[in-house]
Amino acid sequence: MRTTLTIDDDVASLLKREARKSGEPFKEVVNRALRLGLTAKPPARKPFKVKPINLGLPPFTKVEELLDWLEGPEHR
Secondary structure (H helix, E strand, O other): OOOOOOOOOOHHHHHHHHHHHHHOOOOHHHHHHHHHHHOOOOOOOOOOOOOOOOOOOOOOOHHHHHHHHHHHOOOO
């Protein structure tokens, strides 16, 4: 496929340098770089874990119970 593409100067410079270094045509260097970038997988991350802290509060089953405990029964 033939298309027109505007490449930033710094990226074009890197591509030209790679083409000179490898001896490959500019077109092949661009295609290889695009393929590598588009097929790269992001690095694996460790799963986020929450460590609970005991605040010493009595167990609440409803938000209203917590509000009553914190603000008193007249919080409404």
